[in-house]
Amino acid sequence: MENNSSYAVIDLGSNSFHMMIVQVVAGSVQVIGRVKRKVRLAAGLDKDMNLSNEAMLRGWECLNLFAERLQDIPSQNLRIAGTATLRLAKNVDVFLKKAEHILGHKIRVISGDEEANTIYKGVAYTSSSKQKRLVIDIGGASTELVAGEGDIPQISNSLNVGCVTFLDKYFPNGELSEQNFTDAIGAAELEIGQVRDLYKDFDWQEEVGASGTVQAIQEILIHQGHDERITLPRLISIMQQAITYGSIKRLNIPGLVQERQQVFPSGLAILIAIFRQLNLVGMTLAGGALREGLLYSMLPHLTKQNVRERTLNSVMTRYHVDEEHANRVAELAMNLANQVSDKWDMEQFGALEILRSAALVHEVGLQVAYKDQQIHASYLLANTNLPGFTEAQKNLLTALVRNHKEDIDQSSLSKQSSTSVLLACRLSRLLRLAVILSLRRKDEAMPKVIVTVENETLKLRLPENWIGKNPLTEAELGQEASYQAAQGWQLVIE
The missing domain is CATH 1.10.3210.10 (Hypothetical protein af1432)
Structure with missing residues (x-):
């Protein structure tokens, strides 16, 4: 019997394929399953933009894993989206025909603009902020830049810049050198520079990253004793750390998980280029992205409440x-x-x-x-x-x-x-x-309580005769003064 409270979204990305399965519990989304595999589809694009048989095989093998879980999901509760590599591949029909047969469902290859706008909504629907924001998502074969306010995207672009496509092009044989980073950053800056002026007057209040690259950098920063805020000087510092290892195979920056190791340098270079071109000051990690955007499109009633x-x-x-x-x-x-x-x-x-x-x-x-x-x-x-x-x-x-x-x-x-x-x-x-x-x-x-403070001394004034009528609360407040005194804080009960 089908469970109508279960929903699934599948993101056929250029680096990884993701499947997320959720249930709506007590008015909120509860994740009950995730499957992710590094497929590196973009690495299979040749110079004529055809996908190699090896890359397609990696994708089909992954979808065979997904198919088992999809048997229990009603078709109306499922969204499957293909992104940049499937947009670019000239022989995409070959891949899609077998992929749809494996999954038993249609796959939508979404446009760059639709991907950007869906990412933005995924960020907005998992954030409590209603401010103007700039959202960045660095994928395997494309990078999305979206400016918007609340849950409405207003300026969106999808650029042919990605951590998989940049990897082989600018870090041949996995070499990590200053020159390789300079070349990769410069190439990304050229692409971003073409749309930079569209964003210059938007005046966003927050900068949010929705990609694995941003998550990896935040994990490194926290592991190394910083707060979660990503800044250009911190990115440069991480780049200098990466260069000291000389090779991606030896890359072992404290806080970097092995899963992100392969495409981390190229993603880092792209993010540095974004910071430079758009003059970013401080980025934090989003709580959602494309998958969440796809999910909430099926759950519009959940987007109406903060x-x-x-x-x-x-x-x-x-x-x-x-x-x-x-x-x-x-x-x-x-x-x-x-x-x-x-x-x-x-x-x-x-x-x-x-x-x-x-x-x-x-x-x-x-x-x-x-x-x-x-x-x-x-x-x-x-x-x-x-x-x-x-x-x-x-x-x-x-x-x-x-x-x-x-x-x-x-x-x-x-x-x-x-x-x-x-x-x-x-x-x-x-x-x-x-x-x-x-x-x-x-x-x-x-x-009715009146509180006043003088530096770290906190004075609590209670109504006359109230303390005498509430001896248990009086005892609790006396104990609380002791707890706070042990920390060097003075609490005065009047």
Whole structure:
């Protein structure tokens, strides 16, 4: 019997073939299967733009693996897209005929513009930001540059520049030299230069990368002790590291996974060219791309709600969180934060929204056990896909949840790349107070609280006679002052 809640998308890329299978659970997308194989289809294009039999065979062998899982997916819940290499190949019909026979479904070879726009939507539908953004996707045989606002792409281009096609052309025999990088960067800059002026007046607020190259670079940066932000100086530094190895076979940059090793230098060269031509300042990794764009085209009802709200609602439903109480704690946490916002600069890094999110999901650990619930909650969230949150935002969220009660784990608060450690500590202190003051889980039992701060001293003023009528909360606040004092923070209860 067909499962109508299951969906599949297949991306026949120039470097890899990907299949993603999902279910819609509690109003959110849950990935239940992924299969990825390096097919390197673009490497099989000859000078006349014909695919070699060997390359087609690699593709067909991969599709045989995919076909088994597709037997359980309704045809209306499936999207299969071919990209740059299949657009370029003159003998594409030969490949498609057998490929469609293997899969039992039609394959759409999409245009460069459609690919660019679908990538943009995949980024937008997995991000909570509504700002103007520039999206970059470096594929095996093409690179997409898309500028847009919200979920609407406005300027899109697909260039014949890719990490597979550039590999053999500019890094012959896998040699890594300064000259090879210079040649590859220069060639990519020539292509990008032809469309550069289309973007110069767009004035985007964020730069997002949606490719394996960008993910690999971010992993290297974090492994080497940096935050997740990709900048031109950092790219140049990674390039210099790569050159020291002399050969792709010996390439062993700390943080680079072996799977990306082969096409990493060419992808890096293309990204450096993009940064130079478009004057980029800081790029982060997207939560989605082409596959997500294809997926959400089948799920339009999920695109109408803010993705972060959709994620939070789904997490609360799946872990049976007391929604009324979660909103009570969130409202109080925001109230406290707003009272100290001027002196503690709570507006930076979107911190208030992360504080609210942490308050909403702080009790997910109760589904495991009451004891150490904050540890359980942090683990569950850290290992849950959270669309709408970048990795850095997710790290801050899990750190706040980890520290919403009992002993303060300073190490988790110190591992922040999206915000300052000081701000993470301040957010944690406010969340902890909101949890304690909501202890009775009733709106009418909540005190009207005034908080003030002087440097890192936090003063909490409660209504007259309230403390005497609530001895348990008084004891909890006294214990909390001790927890915070152990970290060198002063909490004064008045």
